[in-house]
Amino acid sequence: MRVRAAVLEEFGAPLVVQEVELAEPRAGEVLVRLVACGVCHTDLYTASGADPSGYAPAVLGHEGAGVVERVGDGVRSLAAGDHVVTLFSPQCRECAHCLDPRTNLCLAIREQQNKGLLPDGTTRLSRDGDPIRHFMGTSTFAEHTVMPEIALAKVSPEAPLDRACLFACGLSTGLGAAINTAKVEPGSTCVVFGAGMVGLGAVAGCRLQGAERIVCVDLSAARLELARGQGATDLLQGGPDSVQEILEMTGGLGADYTFEATGSVGVMRQAVEAARMGWGLATICGVAGKGETLDIVPRFLITGRRVAGSSFGGVKGRDQVPQLVDRWLAGELDLEPFVSHRLTLDEVNRGFELMEAQDGIRSVIDF
Numbered sequence: 001m002r003v004r005a006a007v008l009e010e011f012g013a014p015l016v017v018q019e020v021e022l023a024e025p026r027a028g029e030v031l032v033r034l035v036a037c038g039v040c041h042t043d044l045y046t047a048s049g050a051d052p053s054g055y056a057p058a059v060l061g062h063e064g065a066g067v068v069e070r071v072g073d074g075v076r077s078l079a080a081g082d083h084v085v086t087l088f089s090p091q092c093r094e095c096a097h098c099l100d101p102r103t104n105l106c107l108a109i110r111e112q113q114n115k116g117l118l119p120d121g122t123t124r125l126s127r128d129g130d131p132i133r134h135f136m137g138t139s140t141f142a143e144h145t146v147m148p149e150i151a152l153a154k155v156s157p158e159a160p161l162d163r164a165c166l167f168a169c170g171l172s173t174g175l176g177a178a179i180n181t182a183k184v185e186p187g188s189t190c191v192v193f194g195a196g197m198v199g200l201g202a203v204a205g206c207r208l209q210g211a212e213r214i215v216c217v218d219l220s221a222a223r224l225e226l227a228r229g230q231g232a233t234d235l236l237q238g239g240p241d242s243v244q245e246i247l248e249m250t251g252g253l254g255a256d257y258t259f260e261a262t263g264s265v266g267v268m269r270q271a272v273e274a275a276r277m278g279w280g281l282a283t284i285c286g287v288a289g290k291g292e293t294l295d296i297v298p299r300f301l302i303t304g305r306r307v308a309g310s311s312f313g314g315v316k317g318r319d320q321v322p323q324l325v326d327r328w329l330a331g332e333l334d335l336e337p338f339v340s341h342r343l344t345l346d347e348v349n350r351g352f353e354l355m356e357a358q359d360g361i362r363s364v365i366d367f
């Protein structure tokens with residue numbers, strides 16, 4: 001079939017929206033009609049050429065939600081009409097990591113996905129017979145996409161897909177960092193650095209876990225106000241003195257849990273140093289620039305602070321994304337403040353501009 005899609009033709013140049021060819025789903029694959037897709041930093045990072053593992057031509061996009069149209073041979077967990085959220089982090093339910101509760105890093109299709117290929121080593125996307133690669137195994141800046149069954153979370157048909165798409169990346173990452181990675185305990189004190197989609201998700205996750213105090217740190221006053229709406233009890237303007245200020249707010253000891261959601265290695269260090277002696281846990285969510293390293297004075301670790309990294313919030317996508325969506329439908333989460341702009345597919349580059357200007361939390365493409 002012919003579908004309109006936003007193609008990364010050349011690094012550093014705007015995406016080109018055009019018609020491309022999408023082949024039928026093969027065994028274990030699913031054809032999805034996209035309804036909505038968020039525009040995320042990772043798309044821009046790859047489009048800019050900064051990502052050393054990027055490839056072109058490729059159809060970008062990874063924060064998709066849509067409806068299953070057809071399934072390939074052997075697909076049993078999904079059928080036409082099902083509502084789905086796309087997963088750049090799949091869950092095969094069979095590999096050593098999927099069978100272990102300690103991680104969500106499914107091993108099944110990593111190698112091919114990193115090359116922009118579907119699990120059988122080929123693409124369904126093409127133009128004039130030449131293959132176009134699948135970005136993050138998702139390629140959701142398109143009217144339709146073909147994806148592996150194991151990379152789709154079946155969500156409640158009640159969930160409006162124009163907001164459910166937020167669960168495909170940043171929101172689940174932040175929520176999961178608090179719920180799965182840190183396992184925040186009721187009554188605890190938390191500090192979240194960064195109030196973008198990931199940080200705001202972490203604030204909401206700390207609230208759902210019953211944290212008593214949630215300090216949110218950001219450079220933007222407008223974003224800190226959004227954090228208050230998600231459950232932050234204290235707001236702090238970020239800067240070089242953040243650690244000192246947090247120590248003063250917490251009786252000199254620091255927080256039980258800190259979260260870094262900025263991508264800055266300097267802030268990661270602050271997150272470690274603002275964690276409490278004895279048991280404080282710093283959870284790192286941000287993606288640092290190529291080659292950057294995190295400096296930690298070992299004394300902070302010897303005296304009981306711990307550091308954890310969190311990819312997609314430790315969320316096992318097919319099991320847990322539907323649960324998170326249900327919590328939203330039950331009224332435990334307010335997603336309205338996160339959708340700042342609604343765009344058409346043709347306006348996808350405007351989504352990048354808005355993100356670079358830090359205008360709003362998420363732009364969502366409506367198909």
Ligand SMILES: NC(=O)c1ccc[n+]([C@@H]2O[C@H](COP(=O)([O-])OP(=O)(O)OC[C@H]3O[C@@H](n4cnc5c(N)ncnc54)[C@H](O)[C@@H]3O)[C@@H](O)[C@H]2O)c1
Nearest residue numbers: 194195196197198218219238261262263285286287311312
């Ligand atoms: N681990 C994962 O699976 C995963 C998934 C999605 C995104 N990410 C990463 O998470 C990070 C956050 O993503 P986002 O979409 O929320 O980004 P964002 O750019 O929307 O938000 C980052 C926030 O950090 C704030 N900030 C910058 N410097 C600061 C400082 N010194 N002190 C306090 N706040 C500061 C900014 O003002 C901004 O509000 C990025 O690095 C992104 O690549 C990771």
Ligand SMILES: [Zn+2]
Nearest residue numbers: 040042169170
């Ligand atoms: Zn994303």
Ligand SMILES: [Zn+2]
Nearest residue numbers: 092095098106
């Ligand atoms: Zn697996």
